[in-house]
Amino acid sequence: MKDKITGKHLLHVGFSEGKILGMALEIIENNFAEKDGSEVLALVRKVKKYPESFLDDEIFKDLATAILYENKINSDETIPLVENSKNYTVFGADYIEQGATDQMDIAMKLPVTLAGSLMPDAHQGYGLPIGGVLATRNAIIPYGVGVDIGCRMALSIFDIPEKHYFGKDAFYKRELIAHTKFGAGQNFKDKERADHEVLEDEAFNSTDFLKRLHGKAWAQLGTSGGGNHFVEFGIIDFAERDGVLNIDKGRYVALLTHSGSRGLGATIADQYTKLAKSICKLPKEAVNLAYLDLNTAEGQEYWIAMNLAGDYASACHEVIHKRLTKAIGAKVLAKVENHHNFAWKETLDGEEVIVHRKGATPAGKGVMGIIPGSMTAPGFLVRGKGEVSSINSASHGAGRQMSRSQAFKTIAKADMKAILKDHNVTLIGAGLDEAPMAYKDIHKVMSAQTELVDVVATFEPKMVRMADDGSRED
Incomplete structure (x- = not known):
């Protein structure tokens, strides 16, 4: 066959009218114009029939991905997993439960997956394991981001030397209680509400769904969630001067917070996970990894909503830090913030990908x-x-080494009080599910990732506030 391959030829070997047929014709024209038509047609037919075998092919990977996505509209509407899935790197394998690796194994079989990695604090979650990192091609997984979208850490380092903290427990405790609220459904009354530019974000007007969440977002702005979210005062130790932050060697009072996007993020996660599951039919073992194509309206809606939730989570931390900094009369020497439970557009091996970090910290060079x-x-x-x-x-x-229910069953309140006393830590709130013994040894976790990060300073908690009922986000 010497004639130019046309759409009719592709229709004859199983393609349908539409975008994918056009992609195939363009690939043939750009790469195989001088080749024998019969051989090219046989190759393209193979791509159509076995797209999973071409996901790594330099020329056909985008076509293969598009075909797999379209194949969800087959007789049983189920998108097949890719059995010849890629390997992924595991850090601290000795500290990771089997359930987490099982979940990661499944995530690596998605037709849109390009690469993955598992962090040493990993444990089993929904969809992706907590501590799972997954890079996909033009697809976003709501449960790969997580329920608490944009959950983050924020650290303010104050101009208060360590010696000025001790002996003032009552002062710090009073201000910590006065300027924070914790737990599912907690919000501020009208006169207490904070103002922030995030409330003027046009994304709130992008859909009726987000518009309806504006009131909840305003009421909860500056509050913290339940579960493992906290606001704490502590001492940060710089063993040597850090030129980037411009902080001299020494020990300083610092404020550390951990929280996310509250009811706003949880509602977005619920809405778009259900939507993804209705569109992207996956086998039972992968159902919580349902994804949205970023070329679709649904994918773009979620992308906008996710980024809004991330900005909102950051605003919550900013409100907390400003209020407490003012209350204790401090000056901020430096502030560091990072988030997890999010998805970023990044470049991997020269290709733009969507990187999901569910309970994982961005650690690019110098970050x-x-x-x-x-x-x-x-x-x-x-x-x-x-x-x-x-x-x-x-x-x-x-990372957790005990489930919440296991912690409640096995940890005695007296033992929790004893370890707090041994470390001279004042605790306000928290349930037994957040007891220190429920977590892995942080020193082992850090030793498993020396090739990933350098330690700049060490933070010692001294006064910790958490939700007093051990509640999780609404």
Whole structure:
């Protein structure tokens, strides 16, 4: 066959009218114009029939991905997983439960997956494991981002030397209680509400769905969630001067917060996870990894909503830090903030990808981040090394070694009080599910990721506030 391949030829071998047929014709014209038509047609037919075998092919990968996505509209509407899935890098494998690796194994079989990595604090979650990093081609997974969209850490380092903190417990406790609110559904009354430019974000007007969430967002602005969210005072130790932050060697009072996008993010996650599951039919074991094509209206809506939730989470931290900084009469020497439970557009091996970090800290070269331990274990101010095998990521904490229910069953309140006393930590709120013993050893976790981050300073918690009912986000 010497004639030019046309749409009719492609229709004859199983293609349908539409975008994918056009993609195939363009690929043939750009790459195989001088080749024998019969051989090219046989090759393209193979791509149509076995797209999963061409996901790594330099020329056919985009066509293969598009075909797999279209194949969801088949007799049973189920998108097949790719059995010859890629390997992924695991850091700290000795500290990671089997359930987390099982979930990561499934995520690597998605037809849109390009690469993955598992952090040393990983444990089982919904969809992607917490501590899972996944790079996809033009697709976003709502449960790959997580329920608490844009959850983050924020650290303010004050001009208060360590010696001026001790002996003032009552003062710091009073201000911490006065300027924070915790737990599911918590909000501020009209006169207490904070103002912030995020409330003027045009994204709130992009859909009726987001418009309806504006009131809840305003009421909860500056509050913190339940579960493992906290606001704490502590001492940060710089063993040597850091020229980037312009902070001299020494020990300073600091404020560390961990929280996310509250009811706004949770409602967005619920809405778009249900939508993704209705559109993207996956096998039972992968159902929580349903994804949205970013070329679709639904994918773009979620992308806008996710970014709004991330900005809102940042605004909540900003409100908390401003209020407490003013209350204690401090000056901020430096502030560091990073988020997890999010998806970024990044470049990997020369290709733009969507990087999901569900409970993982961005750790590109020179990128600052905070990796907390527990309420009695130290946290670490770190600088990323840009390790490609981790997809420029690191852990987002110590990670749980006990489920919440297991912690309630096995940890005695007296034991929790004893460890707090041993570490001279004042605790306000929190349930047994957040006891230090429920978490992995942060020192082991950090030792498993020395190739991912450098430690800049160490943070020692001294006064910790959490939700007093151990509640999780609404």
